[in-house]
Amino acid sequence: MTKHTAGQRIVIEPVTRVEGHGKVTILLDEHRKVKHARLHIVEFRGFERFIQGRPFWEVPVLVQRLCGICPVSHHLAAAKAMDRIVGGEKLTPTAEKVRRLMHYGQFFQSHALHFFHLVSPDLLFGFDADPAIRNVIGVAKKFPELAVQGVMMRKYGQEIIRITAGKKIHGTGAVPGGVNKNVSIEERDFLRKDLDQMVAWSRAALKLCKDYTVEHLEELAPFGSFDSNHLALVREDGAMDLYHGNLRAIDAAGKKIFDQVDYQNYAEYIAEEVRPWSYMKFPFIKSLGPAKGWYRVGPLARVNVCDCIDTPEAEAARKEFMAVTKGAPNNISMAYHWTRMIELLHSIEKIKELLHDPDLQGEDLVVKGARRSETVGLIEAPRGTLFHHYKVDDNDQVVMANLIVSTTNNNEPMNRAVTKVAEDHLSGVTITEGLLNRIEVAIRAYDPCLSCATHALGAMPLVVELRAHTGELVDRRVQA
Amino acid sequence: MNDRFAFTIDGVEVQGRPGQTIMQAADEAGIYIPRLCSHKELAPHGSCRVCTVLVNGRPQTACTQPAGPGIIVENSSEALLAIRCNLIEMLFIEGNHFCMFCEKSGNCELQALAYRFGIMAPKYPYLFPTRELDASHPDIFIDRNRCILCGRCVRASRDLDGKNVFQFVGRGPRKRIAVNAKTALADTDAARADKAVSACPVGAILRKRVGYGIPIGQRMYDAAPIGSDIEAARAHPHK
Structure with a gap:
C-alpha cells in the first residue's frame, strides 16, 4: 500500500483468490467522496489475433488454452461454432450427451473449486478475519471435512472431463460435428460409484450457502449490490440450459428486453464498448445503449432469467431462492454464491441423469452437412455466457475471431460492485484492511476469470489505488 | 542362411545379412535405435543424425551405415544419449x-x-x-x-x-x-x-478435417514409448 496524506487516490493490488491479475482504482471528487471505482485488467493475450490462419478444426483445442479452470467451456463453445462450419450442428444423441456430460462435469468442478477453495474462507471466518487464516489452508485446518469435500468434488468433476475429453485439463473430446469417443460401460460404472456421495455433498454445500445468506441477509443485501439487466441462454420452454438455448435478457424488475434470440444473430443485440483504461471490453445491449444496456451474466443471472430448472432438487432450490425477492429478479451481488450452489446441485442431478442414459454408449459420434463460412458458438460457462464468433475461408483457415468471455460480460457489474463497496466502506482517504477485504469479496462474488477476459497470464494479485479529482495518488495498497 | 554374420550392439550379439544397414539388423534383433528421417519404405537419408551410433568407436548414422561382420556398435551410452x-x-x-x-x-x-x-x-x-x-x-x-x-x-x-x-x-x-x-x-x-x-x-x-479424431489414450504413442514395437520383438522373439 502506498499512502499520500495530501489526499488523492487509492490502489488495491493485487486482488487475491480470483483468476487473473487485477487492480482497483478509486477516484475521489473534490469533496473527497467516491466518484467512481474502476477494476483495471492490465494483461493482454491476443488469442483472437493469433488463431487467424489456423485450420478451423484446430480451434476447439487451441482456444481452450485461454484457461486452466474452465477450458471445457471454451472447447465446447468453439466446437459448437465449428459444428456449423461443417454443417453438423444437429449432433447425434450420443455426441450431444457426451458433450453435456463433459460440460456438467466442468460446472461441477469449477463451482466446487470456487466455493470451497476461494469463497468459503470469507464465509467461514468472516470478511475481517486475518488473511493469514482466511484462506483454503485455514479452512483445511479448522474445517477439515469441508476441505476434503471440496477436493473430492473437484476431483469428481475432473474425472468426468478425463473420461469424456481424454484429459482432466485441455482434452480433445469435442470435434467439429460431434465427439471422438463415447462413454464405455466401465467408465460409466466408475463414475456412478461416487454419484450418491457427490449429490449429498452438493446438497450440503447449497444448504451451507443458503443458510449463511439468509442469516446475514441484512448485511449482504446492500453489499456491492445494484440493479441491473440479466442475460443468459434459456431453452425454448424457458428452462435453464447450460449447454444450449436461445438468448434472453431481462431488466432489474424482470421485464423481458428480448427473448428466444437465436445467438447466431447476437451482434444485432449485443455490442462492445472499448474504454481506454482497461484491456477488457464493456458489452451492452444495443437497444439500451452503453449507459443502460450493461448486464450481469453467470449463476445469478441464469437463475433470475430462467422460468424453471429441469431437475427437481435444483428447481426446489430455485423456488426457495426466488421467494426471497418474491419472484422478482434478485440483484444482490452476494447472492451469486447461493445461485452457484443451486447450479452445482443442478449439474450433479444432470450428471446422474446422463450416467443412466444408454445413449452415452452409442457408436454414432459425428455428423456433417452443408458447409458454412461464418459461425457463432454460445454456451453458458460457469462464470456466464460465453460467445465465440468465427469466419472461416474456403481454405479452411480462420480469418476472423471474436470472443466475448463470461467475465467480460460482467465487466461493468464488477466495476459497479467495487464502486458500491467503496462508497459504503471508504472512510477518509486511507485504504483500510477492511475496505481491501470487502472490495475483494465483492469482486470474488462474480468468480471472475480475469486472465480469460483480457486474454492474460499469471498469478492473481490485486492493487487498489485511491486518487483525488486532480489525479494525485492518495493511497495505494497491494494484497499479495 | 550361410551368408549371415555376427556383430554386437551394446555387447549383445546380433545377426546381420549382407546389404543390411545397422538399423535394419537392429530392428530385426529387437533393438531400437531412435530415428526421425528414416522410414521403412524409403531409401536412407542420414540427415537427422538422431540414429547416430558408435561403430568401432566412430560416430555413424545407423540408417545409412552397412552392418558388417564383427563390428562393435554402441547404441545407448550416456554420451550418445546426450547427443x-x-x-x-x-x-x-x-x-x-x-x-x-x-x-x-x-x-x-x-x-x-x-x-x-x-x-x-x-x-x-x-x-x-x-x-x-x-x-x-x-x-x-x-x-x-x-x-x-x-x-x-x-x-x-x-x-x-x-x-x-x-x-x-x-x-x-x-x-x-x-x-x-x-x-x-x-x-x-x-x-x-x-x-x-x-x-x-x-x-x-x-x-485436412480429420484432426483430433482419435481420442487421447488411443493414439500411437499414448500407451507405450516410441520404439516399443521394435523392442517387443526382442522380448517375444517367437511372436
Whole structure:
C-alpha cells in the first residue's frame, strides 16, 4: 500500500483468490467522496489475433488454452461454432450427451473449486478475519471435512472431463460435428460409484450457502449490490440450459428486453464498448445503449432469467431462492454464491441423469452437412455466457475471431460492485484492511476469470489505488 | 542362411545379412535405435543424425551405415544419449512446435522421442522463426512451423507416389520444403492418399478435417514409448 496524506487516490493490488491479475482504482471528487471505482485488467493475450490462419478444426483445442479452470467451456463453445462450419450442428444423441456430460462435469468442478477453495474462507471466518487464516489452508485446518469435500468434488468433476475429453485439463473430446469417443460401460460404472456421495455433498454445500445468506441477509443485501439487466441462454420452454438455448435478457424488475434470440444473430443485440483504461471490453445491449444496456451474466443471472430448472432438487432450490425477492429478479451481488450452489446441485442431478442414459454408449459420434463460412458458438460457462464468433475461408483457415468471455460480460457489474463497496466502506482517504477485504469479496462474488477476459497470464494479485479529482495518488495498497 | 554374420550392439550379439544397414539388423534383433528421417519404405537419408551410433568407436548414422561382420556398435551410452537429446532439442527450438494444441500430438515421432528421452523443456532458447502455411489444397494442409526437414515427403513423393511434389529449397537456416508449383500446393498433383502425406513424422503435412479424431489414450504413442514395437520383438522373439 502506498499512502499520500495530501489526499488523492487509492490502489488495491493485487486482488487475491480470483483468476487473473487485477487492480482497483478509486477516484475521489473534490469533496473527497467516491466518484467512481474502476477494476483495471492490465494483461493482454491476443488469442483472437493469433488463431487467424489456423485450420478451423484446430480451434476447439487451441482456444481452450485461454484457461486452466474452465477450458471445457471454451472447447465446447468453439466446437459448437465449428459444428456449423461443417454443417453438423444437429449432433447425434450420443455426441450431444457426451458433450453435456463433459460440460456438467466442468460446472461441477469449477463451482466446487470456487466455493470451497476461494469463497468459503470469507464465509467461514468472516470478511475481517486475518488473511493469514482466511484462506483454503485455514479452512483445511479448522474445517477439515469441508476441505476434503471440496477436493473430492473437484476431483469428481475432473474425472468426468478425463473420461469424456481424454484429459482432466485441455482434452480433445469435442470435434467439429460431434465427439471422438463415447462413454464405455466401465467408465460409466466408475463414475456412478461416487454419484450418491457427490449429490449429498452438493446438497450440503447449497444448504451451507443458503443458510449463511439468509442469516446475514441484512448485511449482504446492500453489499456491492445494484440493479441491473440479466442475460443468459434459456431453452425454448424457458428452462435453464447450460449447454444450449436461445438468448434472453431481462431488466432489474424482470421485464423481458428480448427473448428466444437465436445467438447466431447476437451482434444485432449485443455490442462492445472499448474504454481506454482497461484491456477488457464493456458489452451492452444495443437497444439500451452503453449507459443502460450493461448486464450481469453467470449463476445469478441464469437463475433470475430462467422460468424453471429441469431437475427437481435444483428447481426446489430455485423456488426457495426466488421467494426471497418474491419472484422478482434478485440483484444482490452476494447472492451469486447461493445461485452457484443451486447450479452445482443442478449439474450433479444432470450428471446422474446422463450416467443412466444408454445413449452415452452409442457408436454414432459425428455428423456433417452443408458447409458454412461464418459461425457463432454460445454456451453458458460457469462464470456466464460465453460467445465465440468465427469466419472461416474456403481454405479452411480462420480469418476472423471474436470472443466475448463470461467475465467480460460482467465487466461493468464488477466495476459497479467495487464502486458500491467503496462508497459504503471508504472512510477518509486511507485504504483500510477492511475496505481491501470487502472490495475483494465483492469482486470474488462474480468468480471472475480475469486472465480469460483480457486474454492474460499469471498469478492473481490485486492493487487498489485511491486518487483525488486532480489525479494525485492518495493511497495505494497491494494484497499479495 | 550361410551368408549371415555376427556383430554386437551394446555387447549383445546380433545377426546381420549382407546389404543390411545397422538399423535394419537392429530392428530385426529387437533393438531400437531412435530415428526421425528414416522410414521403412524409403531409401536412407542420414540427415537427422538422431540414429547416430558408435561403430568401432566412430560416430555413424545407423540408417545409412552397412552392418558388417564383427563390428562393435554402441547404441545407448550416456554420451550418445546426450547427443541425441541435443539433436532433438535443437529440432524443437528451431521450429514452432506447440504440442499442446497440435493435432499430431500423441502420433508425432518428434514428440514421442522427446518423451522417450525425458525431455521436458529444451535448454536452448527458442528461435521462433517465421514460417509459412499452405492451406490452398482442398485436402492437404502444410504447416511449415512444424517441419524438421527430414525429407521423408520429398523421397515418398518421388519414390513411392511417383510425383515429385515436394523438394528442398534454400540453404542453411533458410532451407525449407517447397512444392513443385509456381504458387502453392493446390497447383500440384498432390492427393489426400499420397504416401508423402502419411510419411510426415510431425504435424507439418496433414490431411485436412480429420484432426483430433482419435481420442487421447488411443493414439500411437499414448500407451507405450516410441520404439516399443521394435523392442517387443526382442522380448517375444517367437511372436
